[in-house]
Amino acid sequence: MTDSSRLAKRVLLIGWDAADWKLIDKYMAEGSMPYMKQFLERGSRGNLATLQPVLSPMLWNSIGTGKRSYKHGIHGFTEPMPDGKGIRPSSSTTRKCKALWNIFTQEGMTSNVVSWFVGHPAEPIKGVCVSEMFRSVPIDKKDPQSTELPELPPQSVHPESMRDELAELRLHPGELTEAEILPFIPNAAKIKQSKDRRLQSFAKLFSEMINTHNAATHLMENTDWDFMGVYVDAIDHFGHGFMEYHPPRMEHISEADFEIYQDIIAGVYKFHDLMLGRMMALAGEDTTIVLCSDHGYHSDHLRPKETPKEPAGPAVWHRDQGIIAMAGPGVKQGETIVGANLLDIAPTILNLLGLPAAKDMDGKALTQAIGAPGWSPPELIESWEDVPGESGMHPRDKQEDPFAAREALKQLVELGYIEEPDPDAEKAAKQASREAKFNVARSYMEGGLLDEASKRLEELFEAEPDQPRFGVALLRVYMRQSRFDEVRPLAEKLLGEMEKVNTSKADRIDDAIKAIEEKPEKIIANAEEQMEEAYQKRVEAEKTAAKDEDREPVEIERPAVKIDEESLGNRKQKLQTAVEQIRGFDIRSIPTVNMLLGRLEAIDGNLEKSLEHLNKAEKAEPRLPGLHLQLGQTYLRMRRNESAIRAFQKALDIDSDNASAHEGLAAALQRLKRNDEALDHALTAVELVHDMPRAHLRLGVTLVRLKHFEQAVQAFETCLKLAPMTGAAHRYLAMIFRNHLDQPELAEKHRAELRRVQKKRKKDKTIAQQKSFAENPPHQLAPGPTGIYPASNPEEIITIVSGLPRTGTSVMMQMLAAGGIEPLSDGNREADESNPRGYYEYDKAIQLASDSSWVGDAKGKVVKIVAQLLPNLPDFIDGKIARYRIVFMDRDLDEVVASQHTMLSKQGKKGADLDADKLKETYASQLDSVQHMLAERRISWVQIKHADVISNPEQVAEELNQGFGGHLDVQEMVQVVDPTLYRERT
Numbered sequence: 011m012t013d014s015s016r017l018a019k020r021v022l023l024i025g026w027d028a029a030d031w032k033l034i035d036k037y038m039a040e041g042s043m044p045y046m047k048q049f050l051e052r053g054s055r056g057n058l059a060t061l062q063p064v065l066s067p068m069l070w071n072s073i074g075t076g077k078r079s080y081k082h083g084i085h086g087f088t089e090p091m092p093d094g095k096g097i098r099p100s101s102s103t104t105r106k107c108k109a110l111w112n113i114f115t116q117e118g119m120t121s122n123v124v125s126w127f128v129g130h131p132a133e134p135i136k137g138v139c140v141s142e143m144f145r146s147v148p149i150d151k152k153d154p155q156s157t158e159l160p161e162l163p164p165q166s167v168h169p170e171s172m173r174d175e176l177a178e179l180r181l182h183p184g185e186l187t188e189a190e191i192l193p194f195i196p197n198a199a200k201i202k203q204s205k206d207r208r209l210q211s212f213a214k215l216f217s218e219m220i221n222t223h224n225a226a227t228h229l230m231e232n233t234d235w236d237f238m239g240v241y242v243d244a245i246d247h248f249g250h251g252f253m254e255y256h257p258p259r260m261e262h263i264s265e266a267d268f269e270i271y272q273d274i275i276a277g278v279y280k281f282h283d284l285m286l287g288r289m290m291a292l293a294g295e296d297t298t299i300v301l302c303s304d305h306g307y308h309s310d311h312l313r314p315k316e317t318p319k320e321p322a323g324p325a326v327w328h329r330d331q332g333i334i335a336m337a338g339p340g341v342k343q344g345e346t347i348v349g350a351n352l353l354d355i356a357p358t359i360l361n362l363l364g365l366p367a368a369k370d371m372d373g374k375a376l377t378q379a380i381g382a383p384g385w386s387p388p389e390l391i392e393s394w395e396d397v398p399g400e401s402g403m404h405p406r407d408k409q410e411d412p413f414a415a416r417e418a419l420k421q422l423v424e425l426g427y428i429e430e431p432d433p434d435a436e437k438a439a440k441q442a443s444r445e446a447k448f449n450v451a452r453s454y455m456e457g458g459l460l461d462e463a464s465k466r467l468e469e470l471f472e473a474e475p476d477q478p479r480f481g482v483a484l485l486r487v488y489m490r491q492s493r494f495d496e497v498r499p500l501a502e503k504l505l506g507e508m509e510k511v512n513t514s515k516a517d518r519i520d521d522a523i524k525a526i527e528e529k530p531e532k533i534i535a536n537a538e539e540q541m542e543e544a545y546q547k548r549v550e551a552e553k554t555a556a557k558d559e560d561r562e563p564v565e566i567e568r569p570a571v572k573i574d575e576e577s578l579g580n581r582k583q584k585l586q587t588a589v590e591q592i593r594g595f596d597i598r599s600i601p602t603v604n605m606l607l608g609r610l611e612a613i614d615g616n617l618e619k620s621l622e623h624l625n626k627a628e629k630a631e632p633r634l635p636g637l638h639l640q641l642g643q644t645y646l647r648m649r650r651n652e653s654a655i656r657a658f659q660k661a662l663d664i665d666s667d668n669a670s671a672h673e674g675l676a677a678a679l680q681r682l683k684r685n686d687e688a689l690d691h692a693l694t695a696v697e698l699v700h701d702m703p704r705a706h707l708r709l710g711v712t713l714v715r716l717k718h719f720e721q722a723v724q725a726f727e728t729c730l731k732l733a734p735m736t737g738a739a740h741r742y743l744a745m746i747f748r749n750h751l752d753q754p755e756l757a758e759k760h761r762a763e764l765r766r767v768q769k770k771r772k773k774d775k776t777i778a779q780q781k782s783f784a785e786n787p788p789h790q791l792a793p794g795p796t797g798i799y800p801a802s803n804p805e806e807i808i809t810i811v812s813g814l815p816r817t818g819t820s821v822m823m824q825m826l827a828a829g830g831i832e833p834l835s836d837g838n839r840e841a842d843e844s845n846p847r848g849y850y851e852y853d854k855a856i857q858l859a860s861d862s863s864w865v866g867d868a869k870g871k872v873v874k875i876v877a878q879l880l881p882n883l884p885d886f887i888d889g890k891i892a893r894y895r896i897v898f899m900d901r902d903l904d905e906v907v908a909s910q911h912t913m914l915s916k917q918g919k920k921g922a923d924l925d926a927d928k929l930k931e932t933y934a935s936q937l938d939s940v941q942h943m944l945a946e947r948r949i950s951w952v953q954i955k956h957a958d959v960i961s962n963p964e965q966v967a968e969e970l971n972q973g974f975g976g977h978l979d980v981q982e983m984v985q986v987v988d989p990t991l992y993r994e995r996t
Contacts, residue, residue: 018362058331179221255267692712768969816901881943900956
């Protein structure tokens, strides 16, 4: 299947886990990463957006396959053993789809893969596969001073014939000398190694980095290959161990520790530059090199003060933007790669080697950065899973050596990625399954499969309601699904569970205090007994480990802890202080809880109350992630645009790569007609996160404002590729093609698509697939400004019939009144020859520009308002968000002008001092402006053609009935339409 338009002779993919442009650019500017500078001068670079959850096993398998976690099957660091007896590190046998090296094997190409995350056991591909088990060299507990290399774990190298050759390339941690250590830790002599084991940790990580590099460069130099994939985890692992010591000093780090360990991270980056230089030299200029990271790593003021004590807690250190850089044949020079994410790596490499990407891949080839004169990407195939042939994948039922699994688990525990497995194997397996289920739910959530996500999260939260993270994730899914009736009850349940946990904790402490007071002797005896049991368990565990490792057991020291009445009294005092703090603590005062409460109030339209909660959160924790973004979004809804700008700017001061903050800032600036500034931020948003439909929608709207209509079309079309149900994009495209680009066929195509979207949305009561604002467009009969279509409370809805005069607004008022909606009309304007059935007008509506106090009287009714006055509709009525739905009448402008002229002539009036063409042009401009306003304010509306009302009133009435919740009398609506009144035709 190899395409003749192969761009690259061969491809080297280098993965640097957690590499971040912030530090790379810093060290390049200092002259400390010269090889990286050379590499970038030859090619292109950009940000690489990560996926959720930000867990490396899932991410690197997405890089290797081009698919999300719920497709490739790797859901975390651990998984239950196939036999159900305990857990093991996630295994390559678990991956459900082909990775790049499997596709290349199938196509007859040769691949070398070194240390890929979740690469054990090594796969039987065409080429050489070295699993991640290769790099780790455990210390001999029997003889800790020994630097003898142990045997490689079974199945860590394929083919087996390469095993001994590669095994000799490993470096033992004990072999490190001052020459290797001092560039990273100049003050290493100050470390008291008997108490401080951080130097041993450094040596272990350093040797693993070297071992990966040695295996990779050996294979590059001594084998033939088409593709080479090398994964280096050192930046991430050194980061988890030592980033808190990186300058500037964090508050909780002592001056002494900072002095010793502050240079490690810089040293690691500089050493990676040396490794890159060696690989570039071995690869040669005829090799295309792709360098990427799965996420960034906080190295500045965004470093967390503490790591959450929960599974995968260390991921809080990860930044959402990783790196991508490419150079060599087939790569354009000097390009800035925009909108890329991890899923794009695999399709891009397939194209470089002349192979097509597949439709079932979630990523796209980065054709903006690759190509050659006359080249076009190979046509997509359905799926590489359907292509027959030996691919070098494992049989699914293959077992892993339990000892190797145990050793690998120890490493993950030591790195802080997972908790110590429970000795109860069944419980440990259950915990691993729980975490995998949570992780795949989050993957479904990001992929837009919200039903799949909510189903799993509901099961998790029901089973363990004392786990707030499950409830919080479920709340987010419910909000994206617009299941707002369920959000507040769930939030209250979540808060109740959190309060129960606190109460239970306080009760247990009270019981402990009571026991100390009533039976101190028994407490002392029980404590001594428990200490002895714990000591004996440690002794037995050491004996078992020594037997497994064929060595003498190490003597375990008995703890020298004295328990007496004095120490018991001190313990009681501490417990009393703790219980007072717990019982006096209000869960609802937690900043993150206030953010949640603020969101709930915003859903109900109580924006002032929402702000109260958010301001409390800001006062308690002003740098809380997401807080200023939520504040900005709330201010936007309140039309407090200057306040919104300040909030979004604060969010960007904290994290300049926050795409949602850039998009929100663009919205606020756009409202203030600062369109050039809005354009800059809208562009930045889509560059940072390409897969954000609302950002492309915002970009398109901004370009329309600037009259860049061709570019706006591109933005709206990109939005539709990402979210085909975005009615707003169809609406704008129809308007652009009709009014500005003179392409009526395309205009009609998008109007037809809009009608199709509208019909589909009416049938989908749960709106399960919507993605935020972009997939919940503001200008159709769909969820309005609160994000929920208010059909459950029709008395709150204000229905408006609008359009230009003589577009059929009166007949539409008659239809809706006949259908069962009470008209707000004073009857002051009587029927006449131009409108023999009456006008259904309300005098106060004509005064809307100067007085809007009456609008609340229209709740539950329908009122007619001319289009030009719609921008004067108030956002709030009685302190709550006003809920509008607008039926916008559309009629050919030639007919409108002619009909208005006839009506004015009958009344003996002259009208506008404009010729017909100029009047039509003015009306068209005014209608465009009104439509932009409706889009910005997220007011729901539907456009109805006057001609359709006359020629097919049954269809129009039925469509309106569906959009209004099925409560209209369609037959009565049809009866009021009189076709003989359609007199001015073109």
